[in-house]
Amino acid sequence: MQTSLLLMALYLSIPGGTQAFKPLISGGGSITHRDITQRAVLRKTAEVCRALAAAQGRDFSLPIDDSLSIIKLQKACSADSSSSSLVSTILFQSAIVKMYLSNALVDMAFALSKAHHFDGETFQGGRALITAGVSEVKASVKRGSFLLARLALGRVCHTLQDFYSHSNWVEMGNRQPYSTLIRPDLQLVNLAGPSTPTCRSCMGGNCTDNILPEVLQQGLLTSGYFNLFSSNKPAGKCSHGGSFDRTSGRDPEGGINKDDVGSSHGHLHHTAADVAVNATMELLEDIRGAAGDKGFLRLMDITQSSVLCFVIDTTGSMSDDITEAKRVSFSIIDSKRGTQQEPSSYILVPFNDPGFGPLITTTNADIFKQRINALTASGGGDIPELCLSGLQLALTAAPPSSEIFVFTDAPAKDTALKSTVTALIESTKSVVTFMLTDNLRSSRRRRRRSMGGASAVWPSQGGASNRMAQSDAQLYRDLAQASGGQAIEVTKEDLHRATSVIEDASDAAQVTVLQEVRSPGKAENFSFTVDESMRNLNAYITGGSLSFTLTSPSGVSQSNSEASGPLGTIQTVGNLHRISLTTHNNTGLWEISLNSLESYSLKVIGQSSVNFGYHFVEAFGGAHGDFGLKEGRPLTGDNITLLVSVTGGDSVTVTAVALVEASGSGSEVNGTLQLLGGTGGGDFLVTVARVPQGEFVVRLRGESNSATTKSSPSLFQRQVSTQIKTSSISVTAQADSTLEPGSTISVPFTVAMANGTGGAFTVRATNDRGFTSSFPASVSIVTGEGEAKGTVTLTAPASTSSGTDVTLTIEAESAGAADLNYAILRLSVVSKVTDFTPPQCGVVSVSSNCPADCGASYWQLSANLTDGANGTGIDRVTLRQGNGTLNTSTEVGTGGENVTRIEYSATCCSKKVELVVVDRAGNVGVCLGSVKDSVGVVVSSTAQASVTNTTAVPVVSTTSTGGSPLTLSLYLRICVMLSLLLWKRVEL
Template sequence: MNFPTVVNVNMVSLVVVAVFLLQGALFQPPQASGFKILPADGSLTHQQITEAAFLRKMAEVCRDVAAARGRDFTLPINSKLTPTAVQRACSNSYSSLLKIPTFSLAISQTSLSNAAVDGKLLSTAHHFDNEDFKNGRDLITQGIAAVKVSMKQGRYLSARTSLGAVCHTLQDFYSHSNWVELGSTAPFSTLIRPDLPLNNLAGPNTKICKSCVGKDCSDNILPEILQQKILTSGYFHLFSSNKPEGKCSHGGFLDRTSSRDPTGGINKDGISSNHGFLHQRAAEMAINATVELLEDIRVATGNQAFLQLMGLNQTSVLAFVFDITGDLSSYISKAKRASFSIIDSRRGTSEEPSEYILVPFNNQDSGPLIRTGNADTFKRHINSLSTSVGGNFSDMALSGLLLTLTQAPPSSDIFVFTDSSAKDSELKSAVEGMIEITKSTVNFLLTSFSSRSGKNISSSRLLSQSDIQLYRDLAHVSGGQTIEVTDTRLSQAIITDVITADLVTVLERSSAKADNFSFFLDPSLSNVTVYVTGDSPVFILYSPTGVSQSGSVADGPLGSILTVGILRRVKLNSDNQTGEWKISINSTRFYSLKIIGQSTVDVLFFFVEIFERGHEDSWGQSFTRPFIGRNATLFVSVTGGDSVTVTDVLLVEASGSGVVNGSIKAVGATDFLVNVDRIPEGAFVVQLKGVLNDSTQSLPSQFQRQSPTQYKGSRITITAQLQNITLPGVPFSLNFTVASNTIGGNYTIRARTDLVETDMSFPSSLILVAGGSAQGSINLTVPSETESGTAVTLSIEAEAPGSTDLNYAIVLLTVSTASAIFSGCYSLCMCLSFSCFFVFHFV
């Protein structure tokens, strides 16, 4: 039975999509890392190891389910598994599972968190260096506990963050220790079992290694150590050559200890490492250990939760933000009918939401937030919404939307029902920032009539053009639509498009001048729809064969055109879509163009920061707005295609013609790192072009995709300072610094957590001189009853005077009542050239 969860409006938070980005550091001296991050010389990387384990475990789970249900499972479980093949095989086992991109997204999120651990410096435990086995094992077991708690709470992104970090440390054990050299043929299960003792560890005075002979380190571990099965790991230091007498070094040109007797090292990070002759065995052992870890989580949480963790059974969340100011009226009736139609259209399908969220708002406040997994319960909550008579026609629409964005999982479908202006328009920048973070799609449904004063009043009298433009801007940033609910049939057609499964964005632009746009449609696309929004723009659409159709022709050779208010929707005919299309738009007023379709081939975009010290080309995802004017790096993953050739990755101005070209480096079959030399001044989108080679098509075809969410850069930095951490119920202070290289003045400060009843205080503003900085402090007390393993996110926002700029930083707290590590906590800073994030794990 499903019960709703109510969240108080005052507990607005940062969605946990942020947490998987907060696992790195830059400005401290490098520490030894593990397996490589970028492919080189045939060595397996952390990402490849993690993906291989995910695919193997998912294939095993789906094979077992198929056997239990009497279904065939013919997919060979070997090293050649791909996300596409596993998803298809699992769909046969389960009858219906989610599309490819969500599975790939789960792998990418975990891998990004995994890779970013290489930025965790001066932490021997994270990499099992310096024989630090106890603390390393504690990190793993406490991280596993955090994964399981997050899954129980339905916070799967938080779970993937913890899982990625755990996987890195676990995998490093097999690269940095002598477990493989001891002749072991199975993973060291004790690492994931806190109840088992760590036996046969090398003592502090035990001599382990002898010097390598030149570059040959194949027999530098003493024979008696191998015979007695004594466990050790290499020592590492960047600046000092000191190490205990007779101990092994990590090895490599960054390790100063490897030049001191005994020289050389024992790491197996890559084929060219000191013990690189054992790299393949160590990597395969790491894969097996990661599979064992995943099985431990599956057994503890069950198949359903495990599938959601893997991204294979987690449909998008459907969230409604309802304006309830005024009497029951045609507005409320239309809003309810539209909402019920959306709910019913997904029931019984593979796209039926796993969760529903409802957030009411009026002219005084917003909330509470209500969650449920049952569609009928959700409809009853909508029906029971009580209205309140307002004193004006302005409501807290953005407050309700912000609460929803911070509480709903990422990539949620959010619908805002209103017939009035937003009195809290000052939150626009904060809402835009949360849309960037969550990548959720926001759609505004504006009703045409209201009876707040007892009479039907045209919505144009309630919503000025500036009011409507505010909603359009926010919808446009998220890749959503602003729909006028005038005709139920016409509006429902647009709504159906918005919530269709497997939606991908081909192109999206906005302008205020006549322009020509081209776009490629590939064979994987179906149900392609073109939207032109604006005040009567004139447009002509051209097919690859030269056939044209004017926007004034409702039914033509290329498609059917539907008009709802200022929105024109062109549904392309199914025949002859492949190739280069063009659309010419003639207008001197603002308009927007959007082209979407259904396809299993999609693209994931993430901004990342390269760690150029400590490990060659290590990186972790950045979760702040990139700094305007500086270079940046993106991680790009093409999902659902057998193989792709990416030819162009571009940062394109959302409302302009400016383009920044990226240089592309492959880091996998369908994964790429892209460097750009600068970030545009205004809003921009990421566009990818390439060639799709699919086994279902006889010839390669050109394809393009675009990020549905717009991005912005910032000239503000937020730097959090390390502070002591206390147990739940004990207050602590977190100092932070805000800096800007542009204007001075009064900068607005906001801070939010996602943990209900957290006690928190912070300054509402800081005064900065031009080009200067200012410091503040956040005082926070986590509730004493917080369950051990709970992940908590804290966001800090700084907004420039006049709302001209905004940036945010994020702190992840993992609450634990376990025994202390590193005198009570370990804390790490991720300084992303323009922002620093701190990851605090309570212990």
Template sequence: MASLLGVTLLALALMAPTVAFVPIGGGVSTHVSITGTALLQKVTETCRDVAEDAGDDFNPTGSSPEELVQACLGPKATGLVSGAKFHSALQEIYTQNGLVDRDFVNSAPHHFNSEAFLEGRSLITSGMAAIKANIRKENFKAARETLGRVLHTLQDFYSHSNWVELGNKEPYRNLIRQDLPLENLADKNTATCGDCASGTCPNQILPNILRNKILTSGYLDVFSPLKPEGKCSHGGKADATSTTVPRGGISKDERHSNNAAYHDAAVKAATEASLELLEDIRFAAGDEEFLRMMGIARSSVVCFVIDTTGSMSDDIKEATSVVYEIIDSQKGTQDEPSEYILVPFNDPDFGPMIRTTDADKMKAEISKLKADGGGDAPEMCLSGLQLALTGAPSSSDIYVFTDAVAKDFNLKDTIIALMRSTKSKVSFFMTNTLGRRRRSLTASFEDYKELALASGGQAIQVSKSQLPQATDIILDSSTSALVTVLNRATNVGSEETFPFMLDESLTNITIYITGTSITFTLTNPAGVSQNHNEPSGKLGAIQTVGNLRRIRLNSNKQAGLWKITVKSTQPYTLKVTGQSTLTFIYDFVESFGGPHSGYATLSGRPQAGQPANLMLSVIGRKGPSSMTVTEVGLVIVSGSENATNGKMTDMGNGNILVTVDKVPEGEFVVIMKGVDKVSNSEFQRQSTTQMSISKVNIQAVVGSSVEPGKAFSIPFSVMTQGVGGPYTINARNDKQFTMNYPNKLTLTTGQYANGTLTITSPAATESGTDVTLTIEAKSSSGSDSNFAVLRLSVLNKITDFFQPVCKLVAVLADDCPQDVSQCGPHWWGLSANLTDGNGTGIESISMRQGNGTLTHTLLSSPIVRADYNASCCSQIVEFVAVDKVGNVGRCYHSIVRSGGPPALTLSLPLWLCLLVSIFVAKP
């Protein structure tokens, strides 16, 4: 049975020659392609508008997402710009779009089946409110996930209803407007379809339904053939109602000869509807926040988790110095961080998490940190780290500064689950490790090393005086387009040779070895070598501090097969990194069935005893076509085994389904090899987050938002293919909300046991708050476990669905000449009153079109007056007013003449007498 956690963008429907409204297929119109077309178009429009407002050119060099990101970031994007974050954002949206077809397969509102129009519209509008609230709280991942689900439901309306059969060519705007009525809906007793024994009739809709423009949709049930008398079915083998008279179905999910025109019309309308929804969200969020939600950012986030107990003054001083250096040296460059995050911890307190895009604000916040309190007690290190892992974007680099082991190591399994789920790297800077605060504890620095290794980070052990030298690693990684070439570890001291491939695209190549009693020899493709006791040699510069050895290769490095031979009597880790736009992102997935089969992203560990599937998206310098992938496999992190390669299936657009029949035992990572066509050189890339297999499986689904002050129930199921018996259940959330759940479940091998978790957010919780919840199941022996990671959004009940209203007060115009070339010395303007009626009040007013000046009175006033003045050379103005829950009112006016005689010129008083009072919003 498939997990109920997340769905990847792709479904295995390759047998269908041309399909749409399914996750993926051989045709050109799918849920993914419809969503992708709309997203790329809206991002492109936003980037172009931002560039024009800044006076910059917007000239993408190609059509790939990578080239769009490069152009979108503008003049600052002078260095390497990775498209990985944008790809990841798209994947998250596609993932949740596909999830609807699996987790809500028999829910009529989620697909507008069975004439559930009001309920389906409610899912869309409540989802839009949640997206806007999440963006306001900078919870972009939650916003993307909800966006994917909402777009699926919206798109299904056009495929599952008779909207296009009624002759409609434009989107049904009322679906994203709760304040507008849904009209002419068929009632339950109205027959809507004629019988179609073959199931392939061109149009089953009854003539009177078409004539009277009555809206209906097909009934669908995967289990029961029952439906109201005379009603249309969805159709298809998975629809049990399609064999009940009237037989057949009106679904336009797939394109056939009998429905090609309607299918094409549905695709077009669904695409336009998706664009309208995205435009509304963009206007509510603003251009900058919309692009941040879409992963258009300069470089990785800088995230610090800092111990503030009394002995940490030197460490805090160094962390502050590093932050200042990053800000001052990278400000205005491509490597300037897109966001700064700070989480302090002490005992017994931790947090709050401080996040900002403002470098000066981060300087001020980190300067406030003082070493105080804590005494001889260990600190809440992992509690602070949990906040960072759930608050920072996926694939972030997180740096922990502490001089003591944590007393909250009971969170260790939760932290590992979050690391695996977010693919973020955590590095620990541990100082003064012989302090007396650690003597009574079972935890040690080895536990930090285990956590760092699990995430692909570093565990650096130095004296306080050495700390300034060790933090060079932070400067190395706070840069754009960072990739990992090699990531290995050893459990026992030994001598081992590690080969790795360096390609022409790599720059700033750095090798890190963490461990003690280490010697090594580095050799390039030409056979030139340098060993550990040559600080400055022919191949690079070596820096040794504490247990860290950092080798920065010379800029004239040679592409080809390198090797490093390491000898040590103790365990150690080895990592090779560089800068390159050539990389990949991936998810482990499992297949699911139903009307639209597909692949679901695993939130936990892959299942033991089964082939492992992963969906991999490759990112080249000029899109996926600029590279060839030759191998994808899994490689044990600790050990000398070669990679276990998988079978690759090209899913199109740079997406590859990889199946590994025999999954390695132990902790493994993903490795990809291929050829960069730009330089015609071989490359190698490796993931950083460790993964392993499990015989335990956990299923859980979050179907809606959480209302503040009210209990929210989440059913979950646990199954094992291993030994049955009692399994311990642990659940934690990053907001410390009250939860109730069974502490144990008794499992029978191969059968699911069910439980329910109830979580309650305080009544005062702010709308848009994002909650990350982990559920863990562990065998009584502790030998096997798995986890599920869920995200919940807290959303106040929305009662204001009404857009702000614009009323024209005056149009003030000079005699704008009809010949635009003579417009220079002339001007025009207007005044309008903006109100929000009985709503929540106007929060912002911004210009969307026009090169003039827009001013307005205080937004707190019941009536806000907006004044606009512009040259006659700029003849169109559009501005938007957004209220406090994200409703968007659009105001548009044009003085463009369509030709013919000049417009009538009136004196100002006569203008005022003849004004029309209503300033109509642009459709």
């Protein structure tokens, strides 16, 4: 194990050493994994949006080709695609980024794995990885674990795409995908034998024809061998090629890879990339079939809205709070239902003591209403509750960059989870706002009703007030500050006046313009730029004993004493000051002067299509000097690279990306920008030479050329609110992405110090599912050795549902809690899949009577759907195309198998039907039917689409377009024709 890790580390330290399409950065006109993945995702998503638009009677005229962009597709997929509508692509773009960063990570995590790259003729191993990965994607989508599904999909795409670069598939003249790679029910055929020579040495360095002619003539499939350390390879076999492939110097010399235009077979690079795009689309089509069109779009996160996520204390004194949570959630649901701003999903986590949960996540607003309406305030006794446990569950369940609202009036009992929750906040970049209520502030005694209905009165501290202790409240303030949220402290009577921040957050296309925190408070002037794309601008100030003055770009001012003034309206409730700004003709530089000796926070938000997201990445020399995703906190004093994705279309120009110290020192470090080529358009690599000390935020500035400012650009600024800390500790961990129910996984981790010193470190490993785990309580680094290792074991109960996600957080903390870093792993629990056969469609009867007046006549289709005697059974039948009526029922077949009977009826104006059939293992079959005037019905069954089998269809009865009974001769002729044409099974 140590030897292999050492070899991998050496390999990754050598520039230009890997064997794959380049992950992210293109050069010399080459196509990257990023380009291939994004092109395929955009095209397939466009196809799904076009199908949904047709079903809804909407126009979809966007060409589906390489001209597709994220912003064009987002607009076309929107039900409201008018030029005046506000379109934000940040969620869609972030989903794509997650996929191609996970794709790139394969080159880091599995650099020496032959199967992950289809090297050395490991076709069975590569196909097995694809099969397992697709099962993970489908199981995760079915459970609603879309983030994990995206990560798994990215890994699968890397291996699938590498096949077309590393094998001789395109050299054999193939320009279509090798569908067998995603069809484990089909056999891999024509594989070159282990002793079959496949290549000859390149002549004069020209490798264009080094594959043996007989290999190409016989259609034998081979791939190149690669080894960084040894020249050994089977006699006569092709090599991968390249200066760091030592096998390429051994006879037969040269290589066959098509990784870029300068590779051994670089003349076929673009051909291989094109086929890889089509293969990725074919894979996405299979996943679309299993997920359904709406499920597929949720996987791609092509939505304009965010989630509505509540974490609610349900103990006895929370009755008023729960009532207000119901009111505000119902208001949001009812006002936005059916619009582009309707929440994409709803998440609810109740907590009390001694329990928390269950987690409730749904896309159905009515179900969410039922669940939150069922909450009651009861129980209690001791004041502290399991608030952080509930918040941890919400942070791992909600999509990244979500707004999470916590309602409580009690301190947290599980304060040991603070560092874990902080790590999850940093990792997900989610914003957490605490609604803290204390009914004794309004001269009422805090009471908690027991389960039996009796009241318990808790004495106030010092006999004067029972306010939450400052140390307890500070925990919530710290977490809110780390996330860019607020800790809003109000009375229960005034809570309804403070929940306007929840309604603000539920608006689509929310962006943060400025976020500042001062602790302790001081007098300070802040400035922020408002651009013409901004709508519904709000400023939040939280803190006590403060005063402020707001000044517009035109010099007009308004103080906090003016509830309604020239610049907006100010609402004060508890420690919250909400300012609704009037931005009409007030674009430009605003200023706000704040004065308080107490801690305070300032946040300015609004709605705009211009936004950005970022991920930390790190260079790995072995993959063409490219970059992969980096988890955890950046190292103190080190340089750092960010992948920044900017939304807003071609009108946006980025001028600066900076890391800004959160302490208020005014220090910020600008990065060097590199625009990534290819189809992304809005992606930048930003290199920062020095990470600021302590906490910092990421801020972006630029120019926007809107339709109304063609003569001069409008300046804008945006900020990601999450505060990031630095650390001198490094924590790394790597594990398989899945485990089976009832199994145990071992996760090795490494703790190191950036300065090479030693020491003892406390280790904590927590997971959000409560799975049994074990880990060392501490590790020690001996000075001079540089690192310490440990292992976390995690066991999934046998009862765990397939597709369940689990987030494992591993923390290492230095002595005295002076420093901390973490690694976060997201794993899937997936049951072993043994059913790989798609469902079958057998027609029982078809009939039609289609005269000239199509609207007055109907045609019918009756068919039996089966999944075979050893299958998992039919799970779902959906109507993808057709305007008719579909009914299903279940029967038992002659062989004892379960049979799903379908009855479909449509007018003769709707002449085609497409039924998607999914079994419980996620295998997809498609039944296609169509009626032709004066001919009859044509029906076919497809599992996917490349191998075609023809089977006769038994026709019980059919009628011609005139409605008269068919003559025997005509009937026989039609039966013969149908036997040749009707039952067609096309398989992908």
